[in-house]
Amino acid sequence: MVIITTHKGSDFDALASLVAASLVYPEAKAVLPSSINTNLKAFLAIHKDLFNLFSPRDIILEDVKTLVVVDTHSWNRLEEMEPLKNKPDLEIIVWDHHAKGDIVTPNKNIKETGACVTLLVKEIEKQKKLITPIQATLFLMGLYEDTGNLTFPSTLPEDAYAAGFLLDRKADLQILSTFLRQAYGKKQKDILFQMIQEAERKEIIGFSISIAKMEIDGRINNLAIVLEMYREIINVDAAFGIFKDVEQNKCMVIGRSNIDEINVGLLMRSIGGGGHPGAGSALLKTVNPDTIEEMLLELISGNQHSSVMLSDIMSYPVVTINENAKIEEAAMMLRELGCTGMPVVDKDEHVLGVISRRDFKKLRKPKHMQSPVKAFMTRNVVTISHDKSIIEAARLMIKHDIGRIPVIKKDKIVGIITRTDTLTYFYDLLPD
Numbered sequence: 001m002v003i004i005t006t007h008k009g010s011d012f013d014a015l016a017s018l019v020a021a022s023l024v025y026p027e028a029k030a031v032l033p034s035s036i037n038t039n040l041k042a043f044l045a046i047h048k049d050l051f052n053l054f055s056p057r058d059i060i061l062e063d064v065k066t067l068v069v070v071d072t073h074s075w076n077r078l079e080e081m082e083p084l085k086n087k088p089d090l091e092i093i094v095w096d097h098h099a100k101g102d103i104v105t106p107n108k109n110i111k112e113t114g115a116c117v118t119l120l121v122k123e124i125e126k127q128k129k130l131i132t133p134i135q136a137t138l139f140l141m142g143l144y145e146d147t148g149n150l151t152f153p154s155t156l157p158e159d160a161y162a163a164g165f166l167l168d169r170k171a172d173l174q175i176l177s178t179f180l181r182q183a184y185g186k187k188q189k190d191i192l193f194q195m196i197q198e199a200e201r202k203e204i205i206g207f208s209i210s211i212a213k214m215e216i217d218g219r220i221n222n223l224a225i226v227l228e229m230y231r232e233i234i235n236v237d238a239a240f241g242i243f244k245d246v247e248q249n250k251c252m253v254i255g256r257s258n259i260d261e262i263n264v265g266l267l268m269r270s271i272g273g274g275g276h277p278g279a280g281s282a283l284l285k286t287v288n289p290d291t292i293e294e295m296l297l298e299l300i301s302g303n304q305h306s307s308v309m310l311s312d313i314m315s316y317p318v319v320t321i322n323e324n325a326k327i328e329e330a331a332m333m334l335r336e337l338g339c340t341g342m343p344v345v346d347k348d349e350h351v352l353g354v355i356s357r358r359d360f361k362k363l364r365k366p367k368h369m370q371s372p373v374k375a376f377m378t379r380n381v382v383t384i385s386h387d388k389s390i391i392e393a394a395r396l397m398i399k400h401d402i403g404r405i406p407v408i409k410k411d412k413i414v415g416i417i418t419r420t421d422t423l424t425y426f427y428d429l430l431p432d
C-alpha cells in the first residue's frame, strides 16, 4: 500500500500538498492527520466529501510499503506515522519546502519555495494532469496562506508562476478569501478585545506608541494580523505586542510601525529577531515581559540606532583628495578607483567639497589640469553625522539626488555611505 501524509496541525498548504500529491500518485491513499488547524476545519466541514481523505485510524501501518511525505520531512511532525520510522524496506518519498528535517531518503524533492504545493503543482503541470477548479482553489489557498498572498520574502518566482497556473485552471478567489480571511478567528478576536481593554498609549520621541503585554495559551496563529488591527484601532504610530506563552515559557514579540522613525526590523534585530522597517518579530526564551517592554522603550527612545548605525554599514576607509592636489591627479585617481567622485579635504580631514567627473566639464584649457582641485570642486556638500539613521541617509540621497554621502564624526570624514549600502540594508541583506 502506498500512503501520502503530511504534518500534524495541518494547514492549507499541508492539505493542498496532500491532495496534489494524490494526483501525482493516483494509487496512494491520502492520510490527513487527526490534528488540523481551525481554518482547515472550517473548510473541510463543507468540502470534505470532495477529497478522498483517510484518517490514520483507517490505515494498517504494517501494510504500508511506500510512504509519501509532503510539507515536512521531520518524523516528530508526523506523530501518528512514527511507528513507520523503524519499518525495514519502507520506501519514502519526500516533497517539502522546509530546509530542515530528519527523514532520510534518496527520493527527496526539496526546494525552499514559499509553499510546498508549488512543487507539486509544478509536477502536475509537467505530467499534464487535469485538475478541477475546486482542486485549483484548494492549491491556491495553500499557496496564498504560506506566502501571505505572495508577499512573504520567502516567495519565489515559482510560487507566482504556480499561482498563475492555478488561476488559469479556474481557482475561485471568492471561496479562497472566505476561508483564508478566517485567519482572524475567535481566539484572535478574544486577544484583540483584551488588548484593547488594557491598551495604553505612550508618547516617545514625538510619536505615539503602544506596548501590549498578554499571556497566551499555547500557539496562536496570526498574531501579526491581530497586532496590525490593534495598531489601527488604538491609532498609534507603532504598536508592539509581547505575548507570553506561560507553558512554554517563551515570549513572542511582534511589532508594527507606520513611520520611518521607528524601524521595527531594526528593533527586533537588536533583540535577536528580524523583520523589515514596518513589521518584525522576535521569539525570546524565558524573558520577563516587563524587561522586554523596558528594552523596547529604551531602544526606541534613542538607542535605537546604537545597534545598527551608519558606521556599521558605511564604506570605509574613504579615499579622499587634498584640496591642493592637482586636477590631473584627481582624474587619475578616479579612473584607477573606477568611481565617479570623491570627497575633497583639507589637511585636517575636514570635508570641503566633492570632485567628480561632472566637475571636469568645467575645465576649459589644458593648463586647468594643473589647477588645484579646490578651484573646480563642488562646494556645499551634503554630509551626514555618523550617529544618524540609515533612513535619514536615504532621505538625503533622494532629496538631493546624490548617490553618496560623506559620513562625518567630530568634523572629520570617517566613511562614505552609498546608495548600494542603503539598498543592501533595506533589503535585509546584512549578514547576521
Ligand SMILES: [Mn+2]
Pocket (backbone or CB within 6 Å): 013, 014, 071, 097, 115, 116, 146
Ligand atoms: Mn508549508
